[in-house]
Amino acid sequence: MTTAPTTQTSVQPTAVPASNSVAETSSRGSMLTIRNLSKTFRLHMLGGVELPAISEVSFEVLPGEFVGLSGPSGAGKSTVLKCIHRTYLATSGEILYRSAHRGTVDLVSVAEGEILEFRRTEIGFVSQFLRVIPRVGAQDLVAEPIRLRLGVDLETARLRAASLLDRLGIPRKLFSAYPATFSGGEQQRVNIARAVAWEPRLLLLDEPTASLDKRSVDAVVELFAQLRENGATMVGVFHDPELLERITDRVVRIGAEP
Amino acid sequence: MEALLRAHGITRRYGPGCALCLDSTGADAGTNRCPTCGSVWACRDVSLELRAEEALGIVGESGSGKSTLVKLLHFDDPATSGYLELARLRQLEGIGGIYADGCDWSRDLFSMDRYRQRRVRDASMGIVYQHPHLGLRMGVSSGGNVAERLLSAGWRSIGAMRQRASHLLERTEIPLSRMDEPPRNFSGGMQQRVQIAKALSGDPPILLLDEVSTGLDLSVQARVLDMIRTLREELRLSMVVVSHDLGVIHLLCQRTMVMKNGQVVESGLTDQILQDPQHGYTQLLVASQLQ
Numbered sequence: 275m276t277t278a279p280t281t282q283t284s285v286q287p288t289a290v291p292a293s294n295s296v297a298e299t300s301s302r303g304s305m306l307t308i309r310n311l312s313k314t315f316r317l318h319m320l321g322g323v324e325l326p327a328i329s330e331v332s333f334e335v336l337p338g339e340f341v342g343l344s345g346p347s348g349a350g351k352s353t354v355l356k357c358i359h360r361t362y363l364a365t366s367g368e369i370l371y372r373s374a375h376r377g378t379v380d381l382v383s384v385a386e387g388e389i390l391e392f393r394r395t396e397i398g399f400v401s402q403f404l405r406v407i408p409r410v411g412a413q414d415l416v417a418e419p420i421r422l423r424l425g426v427d428l429e430t431a432r433l434r435a436a437s438l439l440d441r442l443g444i445p446r447k448l449f450s451a452y453p454a455t456f457s458g459g460e461q462q463r464v465n466i467a468r469a470v471a472w473e474p475r476l477l478l479l480d481e482p483t484a485s486l487d488k489r490s491v492d493a494v495v496e497l498f499a500q501l502r503e504n505g506a507t508m509v510g511v512f513h514d515p516e517l518l519e520r521i522t523d524r525v526v527r528i529g530a531e532p
Numbered sequence: 533m534e535a536l537l538r539a540h541g542i543t544r545r546y547g548p549g550c551a552l553c554l555d556s557t558g559a560d561a562g563t564n565r566c567p568t569c570g571s572v573w574a575c576r577d578v579s580l581e582l583r584a585e586e587a588l589g590i591v592g593e594s595g596s597g598k599s600t601l602v603k604l605l606h607f608d609d610p611a612t613s614g615y616l617e618l619a620r621l622r623q624l625e626g627i628g629g630i631y632a633d634g635c636d637w638s639r640d641l642f643s644m645d646r647y648r649q650r651r652v653r654d655a656s657m658g659i660v661y662q663h664p665h666l667g668l669r670m671g672v673s674s675g676g677n678v679a680e681r682l683l684s685a686g687w688r689s690i691g692a693m694r695q696r697a698s699h700l701l702e703r704t705e706i707p708l709s710r711m712d713e714p715p716r717n718f719s720g721g722m723q724q725r726v727q728i729a730k731a732l733s734g735d736p737p738i739l740l741l742d743e744v745s746t747g748l749d750l751s752v753q754a755r756v757l758d759m760i761r762t763l764r765e766e767l768r769l770s771m772v773v774v775s776h777d778l779g780v781i782h783l784l785c786q787r788t789m790v791m792k793n794g795q796v797v798e799s800g801l802t803d804q805i806l807q808d809p810q811h812g813y814t815q816l817l818v819a820s821q822l823q
Binding site: 315316317318319356359360361362363386387389390405407408409410422 | 583586753754755757758761765782783786787800801803804807808810811812815816819
């Protein structure tokens with residue numbers, strides 16, 4: 275929107291900092307610099323009660339690094355990821371992102387159009403649940419982002435989608451079936467395939483392995499390792515602390531110390 | 533993506549208006565009707581921007597002004613105030629007086645004469661209404677419905693029009709054997725597909741969808757939405773999608789505006805509107821959704 279509606283109660287800051295000035299203040303070399311990030315939900319149905327989700331979170335992520343977020347349930351680990359993705363509007367703080375083509379920008383305040391462009395070309399998000407699309411089969415669901423974002427033809431995209439689904443152990447007979455009817459674990463693997471298929475340079479992982487068995491987790495971990503070899507940077511939340519320690523380079527604790 | 537359409541301060545008032553109107557209508561007042569003079573403010577000070585190949589969702593309850601907004605954009609109804617501009621489009625180059633020399637944007641289209649507005653609309657927009665009888669002539673053959681639109685866009689060869697019509701109806705999955713039947717013989721889902729064929733006949737860059745899948749059976753709705761997704765990508769359409777169904781908005785739209793009592797109460801990225809709604813009304817809307 276060019277003009278903010280007068281009644282908008284959004285907490286989104288209006289100023290869009292010039293790319294250059296931001297670049298100077300971000301730590302040299304880091305891909306993401308998160309400073310004093312806070313998010314408070316305001317629930318109007320409950321008389322405007324305020325629920326603080328995260329408060330003054332700061333950390334950095336280097337290019338190619340895999341940073342895990344840990345903390346007790348409800349500490350706001352997912353909230354951090356969703357603020358980076360702009361699915362949540364941060365209440366205060368900054369998220370400096372060194373983009374591939376636009377210099378360093380603050381994801382908290384950069385224009386919506388820029389965010390959409392980053393989501394199309396640079397930043398991927400793997401949620402816990404698959405969002406199915408009516409009448410689209412598993413293979414086509416995974417092929418879609420490959421085709422649209424990497425500009426390859428339908429046949430190539432479908433081949434790549436098939437090999438990705440193979441790797442994740444989805445039986446071939448399910449390729450053209452609608453994922454709405456799949457088991458939770460199968461849906462989650464299709465979801466991962468769709469989210470990483472176009473190889474985003476920054477990948478946000480929100481409990482992507484929560485309902486997978488051990489073999490599937492291993493396949494996913496191997497896939498993540500390959501994405502990293504190709505240069506991807508990752509920030510993730512995992513329900514299993516052992517897995518978190520094993521696959522990440524570094525763990526950042528969110529919320530109060532135990 | 534480049535902006536394609538921008539509108540500023542669009543307002544539609546039915547009635548004389550009075551000094552007390554502005555304070556006693558709108559989202560905070562909880563009504564769009566002025567208790568003093570009886571004027572209805574169907575749309576009040578709405579601004580928006582539509583980018584190329586983007587889908588913008590407009591959600592809100594009945595009476596929120598979302599359908600009025602689309603009708604204003606389509607020149608079905610004159611705006612009381614506000615302006616509407618289109619980026620320089622090759623489809624509009626032939627219409628005199630639209631662009632000032634060297635300008636990337638058109639002059640205000642709301643202040644142009646009806647004739648020009650109609651030509652701009654036929655060349656740049658297609659619309660699909662919730663009620664097929666608004667967009668179709670129920671007694672005229674389906675092919676004729678599409679041809680009618682082509683005629684008003686300047687087509688003259690009957691053979692070419694018939695060919696174009698059959699191509700579009702095929703694309704929208706209407707069996708060619710039924711091309712000569714009037715839409716009143718068709719099911720609701722088929723009627724919507726004929727409307728889509730008609731809306732796309734002039735090859736417009738902008739498609740306006742007003743509750744396009746409301747009232748259809750789920751399987752029929754899925755088919756219509758799937759078709760819209762495919763056509764959008766193939767034809768590189770920009771869309772304004774009006775719906776009270778958050779699922780439809782989530783499926784189709786990158787950005788969303790929320791309207792209440794004629795006003796925009798909130799706008800943002802669609803996933804942000806759905807997962808972190810800021811306004812009390814949007815929070816209520818999201819919390820009321822069936823999972």
